[in-house]
Amino acid sequence: EVAQKLTPRRIHTQIDYIHCLVPDMVTIVNQPYYWGVMDRYEAEDVLEGKPEGTFLLRDSAQEDFLFSVSFRRYGRTLHARIEQWNHLFSFDVHDPAVYAAPTVCQLLEHYKNPDCCMFFEPMLTTPLPRPFTFPLQALCRSVICKFTSYDGINSLRLPGSLKDYLKVYHYKQRVRVRRFEMDKQPAIKITTV
Structure with missing residues (x-):
């Protein structure tokens, strides 16, 4: 005997964040x-x-x-x-x-x-x-970050390792939550009698 059953509804949640430097x-x-x-x-x-x-x-x-x-x-x-x-x-x-x-x-x-x-x-x-x-490096980081944004650091003409150093003191701010219902797909269950 072959029985068909619908799988339970699945919801996928996507959370979008922006990164902000400590003000x-x-x-x-x-x-x-x-x-x-x-x-x-x-x-x-x-x-x-x-x-x-x-x-x-x-x-x-x-x-x-x-x-x-x-x-x-x-x-x-x-x-x-x-x-x-x-x-x-x-x-x-x-x-x-x-x-x-x-x-x-x-x-x-x-x-x-x-x-x-x-x-x-x-x-x-x-x-x-x-x-x-x-150290002077830490003091300079705080001043540079005062005059730019997290994303703005990427446009600075600096080596990647220095850009990473500038981004250390940041936090994530949630800006949007989206929920998607996934399509219901029939699951086939085979039962032997």
């Missing part, structure tokens, strides 16, 4: 509390024994996030990823009640006021200055 990278690099590449364990060592509210900004070790803030609260060092959605930066982009800002520095500035910090949010009252300066 205030020059300001970030010039902040004494920005330490650049540092993992959570190094941050914990540096912040050990510091007073409540002491903080530093560092590059996030997780691929989907650009920055994390490490801070002292409740007698220990805590860490919070900075998320991005709709060109806004926040500690929780999925909760509309959580503060969001158009730049990373504006976000951190908001949390410097202890009255604005709920018990579960970062309290960033005392920046921990880094004891080093960034």
